[in-house]
Structures are given as C-alpha cells and as structure tokens.
Amino acid sequence: MINSKTETRGLILNTAAVLFRNKGYHATGLNEIIRESGAPKGCLYYHFPQGKEQLAQEAIKVVGLEIQAKMEKVFQVYEDPVEAIQEFIRQSTESIFTRAEDRRFSVSLLALETMNMNENLRQTCSEVFSDWEEVVYNKLCSGGFSTETARSCSEMVIAMIEGAMTLSLTKRQPEALLSFADWAGRLLRQQ
Amino acid sequence: MINSKTETRGLILNTAAVLFRNKGYHATGLNEIIRESGAPKGCLYYHFPQGKEQLAQEAIKVVGLEIQAKMEKVFQVYEDPVEAIQEFIRQSTESIFTRAEDRRFSVSLLALETMNMNENLRQTCSEVFSDWEEVVYNKLCSGGFSTETARSCSEMVIAMIEGAMTLSLTKRQPEALLSFADWAGRLLRQQ
DNA sequence: GTCTATATACGGATAGAC
C-alpha cells in the first residue's frame, strides 16, 4: 500500500487510483470507489475531508508513482538508456494489450479532463509528467548524453509515449507504440 | 455550418463540437449545449433522436474535419512537407496559447474518455486519427517520400502532435510543442 | 471510525400539448 496512514484509507486510495486511471475523473463516482474497494461505506469523507478533489489529487500521485516505478524497474535491467526506453515501451504495450485490456500507462486522460477545470489537479498532473521526464533525463545522462540533449530528449520521449499510447489504445492496435519504440531507438542514437 | 440540414440542427451541432472538444464528453451536459447554442429548448431530441451518443458522434466528426481543414490550409501554403508540418504545429501552438486559451487542436480527450465505454465513439475517434494521418501521408508522398516511409512517418507525426499538445496544455507552456516542431524537422529530413 | 439518512443538484431522457 502506498501512502496509507490506515488500512481503510489506503484501500480507498488504491481503488480510486485504478478507477481514475482507467475511466477518468468524471466517469468515476465516489459511490463506485467505495463499492469496488469494499471499504466501510460511511468513512470516505472522514479520510478525505475535501471529497472528490482531494481523492483525485492523491490518486493521480499514486498513478504517477506506479508508472514511474515500472519505468525505473525496467531502467535498472538495461544499462543502455536507449535500449531501456525501448524496452519500457514494449513492456507497457504488452501490458496494455494482453494482461489487462483497459489499463493505461498514462495520465493523459486525467490531465486533459482537469486542466481547465481545477488548478490543483492540473498542477498535480503537470508534476507527474515532470517526474517521469526526470527519470528519463537521469538515465540518458548516466548513459553519456549531454545534459542539454538529455533535457530536450526526455520531454520528447514522454510526449511521444503519451501520444502513441493514445493512438494505439484508440485504434486497438499496438502498431503505433511498437513503431514508436523503433523510431525512438534511431532518433536517440542520432543525437 | 458543417453538416447542417437545418439551421437549428447545425447550431446545436457546432456548439456541441466546441464544448465536447474543450471539456470532453462527460463534463459536457445536454442542457449546457442547448443553453450555449441559444437553440430552441425543446428540439434536441427531435434533431438527434439517439441523444447524447449521436450528438457526440457527429460532433467528433466536426472537430476532426475542422482540424483537418486547418492542416490542409497550412499544407497548401508550404510546398515542402517538412516545413508544412512544422508550420502547422507552430500555428496550432500559437492558437492555443494566445487566441483562445481553452481550445485544443486535438481529439485525444474524447478518444481516451470513450474508448472503453462506447464502441461507436471509439471507432469515430479512430477514423479521425486515420484521416489526419492520410493528409500527412499524402503531403509527404507528394514531397518525394517513399510510400513506406511516408506511412510510418505520418502515424508518428500525429501521435507526437497529440502527445506534445497534451504536455504543453497540462504544463501551460508552449515549449513541448515548439521543441517538437524542431525535432520533427530534423527527424523527417533524416528519413 | 463507521453508519444511515438525507439534502440538493444535475444528468439524460420521454410524453404529450401546441
């Protein structure tokens, strides 16, 4: 459990993270979160006094950290940064299209839904993107990229993953993601 | 007016297109569409018997065509395909960050919201993406790219635009989009 | 900490008059 002061709180938060990431902010109801989590029905506003906004804000951080952990795990296995990034893309694609069809390795939906509606949530999503970029940046630097090149590349890598994932998921075809993995290899090595 | 058999119908549809594109499917209510459009209040289900789904499906097509028209307009001015693509990105960035802050040149939000919820809407978004790719594909071919290269590049260009736009909008900084325009130039010329 | 009941609003959708 991540970020759980109590068992119940953590249960609700983790359930919320799954639902928000898969269905988005507006399509996920508080009732649904309580029902799915199996948590006591009366305790949501006790643990999250500011209601849905607070729950979403914390859940976005959880989603961000989950995906970041997955990325770091892959990065530890592959020393070469380019290979590591390619492998992360391929493994994410595999997860999406086989293990759990409706899961996304992305916070694009939450970001796009909330950016013009709630400044706190927008800011939280923005920080998640920046954190991911930092992980890629460090990996590129440790692999010999100049800090300037690594900075520019890391933002492009995250942007492209989000975009290619959106296209692949919409078309229900892994091609966009897989062909991006190939592209990323060529592009980064040419820097 | 696009696709309007009658004045009122077109009015509703165009208003719906603006709201859906900016706020997404779930955050946009039918009441809101009627109110904003100024259309007669009782006539929504007369013009759109299948309700919100039908309205959204047609609106997604409208949004897709609007963005496609914008792209084609820029492509007509610049003969070189790489230059044309770069210019489209720069002009879109300008539009987003100056003329109308909450406007997006994207259907990512609608695609991500509906893909696991409604097969019709998912399919419609998928077709919009494919149509955009086709425009880029034709431009690249006419500029001397091989059909194979053009096919792969066109999908990457659309994916990258969607991803970079998501990041730029979330961070409220044009950098991701503008730096992608530079990248796109280098990448495509190296093919 | 947890529960029930409820307030209040808004969502999409329908029926039937005009």
Place this chain on the structure above:
DNA sequence: GTCTATCCGTATATAGAC
C-alpha cells in the same frame, strides 16, 4: 418543429446517531 413538464437515476456532500 418547438415547448413544457416531468420521470428517474445518480452525483457530491453533509448531519447526526452510534
């Protein structure tokens, strides 16, 4: 083609007992 009234479900949120 348009309007009004309304049904019904669900949403977030709160009050107060236990």
